[in-house]
Amino acid sequence: MSLAPAAQLQHTPGERGLSRILWFLRDVLVLTRRSLIHVIRDPAQLADVTIQPIMFVVLFTFVFGSAIRLPGGGNYHEYVVAGIFGITMAGAAPGVAVGLANDIQSGIIDRFRSLPMSRGAVLAGRLTADLMTAVLGLIVVVAVGVAVGWRVHTNPQDVLAGFALALLFNYAMSWAGAAAGLWLHNPESAQAMAFVVFFPMIFVSNAFVALQNMPIWLRVVAEWNPVSTVTASCRELFGNPNPSAAVQVWPLQHPELATIICALALLAVFVPISIRLYRREDLT
Amino acid sequence: MGEHEPILVEGLVKVYGKTRAVDGLDLVVAKGSVVAVLGPNGAGKTTLIRILATLAKPTGGRAMVAGYDVASHPAQVRRNIGIAGQSESIDEYLTGRQNLVMVGELSRLPRSEAKLRAATLLGRFELNDAADRPTKTYSGGMRRKLDLAASMITQPEVLFLDEPTTGLDPRARMGMWQLIRELGDAGTTILLTTQYLDEADQLAHNIAVVDSGKVIAWGSPDQLKTQVGGAVLEVTLPATADTEVAAALLRGAISKSVTVDQRRHKLTLPTTEETGLVTKVIRALDAGDIPVDDVTVRRPALDDVFMTLTGHGAETDKEAAA
Numbered sequence: 001m002s003l004a005p006a007a008q009l010q011h012t013p014g015e016r017g018l019s020r021i022l023w024f025l026r027d028v029l030v031l032t033r034r035s036l037i038h039v040i041r042d043p044a045q046l047a048d049v050t051i052q053p054i055m056f057v058v059l060f061t062f063v064f065g066s067a068i069r070l071p072g073g074g075n076y077h078e079y080v081v082a083g084i085f086g087i088t089m090a091g092a093a094p095g096v097a098v099g100l101a102n103d104i105q106s107g108i109i110d111r112f113r114s115l116p117m118s119r120g121a122v123l124a125g126r127l128t129a130d131l132m133t134a135v136l137g138l139i140v141v142v143a144v145g146v147a148v149g150w151r152v153h154t155n156p157q158d159v160l161a162g163f164a165l166a167l168l169f170n171y172a173m174s175w176a177g178a179a180a181g182l183w184l185h186n187p188e189s190a191q192a193m194a195f196v197v198f199f200p201m202i203f204v205s206n207a208f209v210a211l212q213n214m215p216i217w218l219r220v221v222a223e224w225n226p227v228s229t230v231t232a233s234c235r236e237l238f239g240n241p242n243p244s245a246a247v248q249v250w251p252l253q254h255p256e257l258a259t260i261i262c263a264l265a266l267l268a269v270f271v272p273i274s275i276r277l278y279r280r281e282d283l284t
Numbered sequence: 285m286g287e288h289e290p291i292l293v294e295g296l297v298k299v300y301g302k303t304r305a306v307d308g309l310d311l312v313v314a315k316g317s318v319v320a321v322l323g324p325n326g327a328g329k330t331t332l333i334r335i336l337a338t339l340a341k342p343t344g345g346r347a348m349v350a351g352y353d354v355a356s357h358p359a360q361v362r363r364n365i366g367i368a369g370q371s372e373s374i375d376e377y378l379t380g381r382q383n384l385v386m387v388g389e390l391s392r393l394p395r396s397e398a399k400l401r402a403a404t405l406l407g408r409f410e411l412n413d414a415a416d417r418p419t420k421t422y423s424g425g426m427r428r429k430l431d432l433a434a435s436m437i438t439q440p441e442v443l444f445l446d447e448p449t450t451g452l453d454p455r456a457r458m459g460m461w462q463l464i465r466e467l468g469d470a471g472t473t474i475l476l477t478t479q480y481l482d483e484a485d486q487l488a489h490n491i492a493v494v495d496s497g498k499v500i501a502w503g504s505p506d507q508l509k510t511q512v513g514g515a516v517l518e519v520t521l522p523a524t525a526d527t528e529v530a531a532a533l534l535r536g537a538i539s540k541s542v543t544v545d546q547r548r549h550k551l552t553l554p555t556t557e558e559t560g561l562v563t564k565v566i567r568a569l570d571a572g573d574i575p576v577d578d579v580t581v582r583r584p585a586l587d588d589v590f591m592t593l594t595g596h597g598a599e600t601d602k603e604a605a606a
């Protein structure tokens with residue numbers, strides 16, 4: 001093989017249109033493959049969508065389950081599995097934030113930025129991998145849920161709509177995570193922020209306990225917490241007990257619409273912010 | 285591709301807050317040449333390379349790489365360059381081979397071609413044994429080599445290497461020098477920075493000495509050495525000889541400017557254009573019955589050039605006063 005500089009790279013100087021889209025897709029594919037290798041080498045990265053929901057299901061059905069009563073009655077197992085489904089889907093942000101912060105700290109982002117690859121592919125690849133992670137989480141929760149007696153009582157369209165809604169919210173939250181990771185560019189800070197922001201977001205919601213049982217100030221936060229609307233939508237669409245339907249605030253009266261609006265709002269805010277942060281030259 | 289200078293920099297400025305990291309820098313590099321950028325820490329070498337590789341945006345001035353302006357056509361620049369930065373840019377979880385193939389594919393090589401190039405480079409950098417281990421397990425030097433290999437995966441027209449041999453063992457350094465020479469001979473234009481003056485001496489067709497963000501000297505290693513001063517003739521006498529008598533002899537016979545180092549029994553005199561200087565020196569001393577142990581013509585080292593050009597006045601003055 002000669003050492004002479006090669007002009008054989010597959011490109012034309014001013015590519016546009018279809019070829020540009022095809023290159024973008026190829027770059028995303030290459031980077032998604034990279035993320036999958038990461039997960040294979042370090043399966044602990046999947047804890048958020050495997051061990052954690054399994055532990056929640058076991059904990060809340062067998063340990064706390066008998067002590068918690070739902071307002072208006074209803075099967076707590078079905079209630080809490082739908083809740084764990086909701087929070088698992090909503091919990092995408094920390095993984096994306098930590099992953100991107102790691103990329104920045106390791107210097108690999110510098111390499112990407114010096115290559116003639118599509119500008120958006122690094123973020124898109126990360127988010128595609130995350131969506132795949134979320135699908136894994138979905139399968140895990142459904143499987144353990146069914147094992148502890150969770151059932152759906154609606155038609156398949158509604159159930160699929162519930163899955164789709166949860167994945168849409170997941171995707172929107174990943175962009176929020178991307179912005180956080182790019183802004184903090186330090187995996188430890190990203191982890192810390194995840195704990196400070198996402199942990200309360202998950203617990204101050206209707207995921208594990210009904211809002212009716214909360215002190216008033218917490219209850220107001222929980223009522224407007226988008227995680228509550230996601231779980232409420234899922235409960236409604238799966239036909240599981242949903243005491244939040246009795247709460248007279250707009251998001252819980254229209255949980256599906258509220259979830260969609262919230263997801264679109266997150267995307268409208270965090271997609272441009274992430275792209276701008278990614279293009280910032282002093283990223284590293 | 286039309287005729288163009290591979291690297292052309294005019295009045296380049298980069299300001300970080302109050303720091304003028306690059307401050308009106310000019311540089312023209314001819315095709316296929318190897319240029320070493322020398323300068324003290326903080327001189328702006330890395331900043332220059334990052335701007336040329338489109339990783340940082342210039343505050344002012346102009347920089348053209350492979351015929352494209354780095355500020356207005358970064359995408360075109362990226363298609364023609366390779367860069368190995370001062371700190372490595374590699375993926376810890378991927379193996380060495382996976383890293384190279386990924387960089388090749390993202391540089392738009394077909395996957396088969398990327399694999400082929402990766403294999404060649406892994407061999408070239410003697411990473412074959414570690415090729416299929418995650419780079420997490422690599423030593424510092426191995427990471428360095430892999431990063432250098434990644435910069436060459438597309439056989440770019442212009443290559444930027446920021447301290448390429450820092451952290452390499454002597455054998456790997458020789459290998460890297462050899463590779464840089466071959467790439468240069470094959471027409472690749474290489475801009476490298478280094479802290480090792482012998483490296484610049486060995487590799488570079490031209491050297492740019494940079495200080496405070498400016499090129500303060502430019503030329504071939506020989507030109508720079510001559511600029512600092514010509515060669516000197518060093519005569520070593522045995523310990524029993526009287527150096528002062530010898531110096532007087534030489535002052536009378538050859539040149540007034542003979543300096544004496546009593547402690548090391550050495551006489552130093554400047555070389556001149558006239559021929560037969562060494563013979564004359566030996567004859568004169570022999571006539572005075574003074575034995576000679578050693579005669580060497582010492583050319584100034586690049587170290588002398590570096591110290592002379594970048595030695596900061598303030599520090600020297602302080603030392604002189606002390």
Ligand SMILES: Nc1ncnc2c1ncn2[C@@H]1O[C@H](COP(=O)(O)OP(=O)(O)OP(=O)(O)O)[C@@H](O)[C@H]1O
Nearest residue numbers: 282300303305323324325326327328329330331332
């Ligand atoms: N991102 C940055 N933000 C602020 N200042 C910076 C940044 N990058 C470089 N500088 C400053 O610019 C100056 C030049 O730095 P640069 O890294 O280019 O030096 P260098 O010649 O590569 O030094 P070294 O030999 O130590 O690698 C330094 O004063 C440095 O502090």
Ligand SMILES: [Mg+2]
Nearest residue numbers: 329330331370
């Ligand atoms: Mg540097």
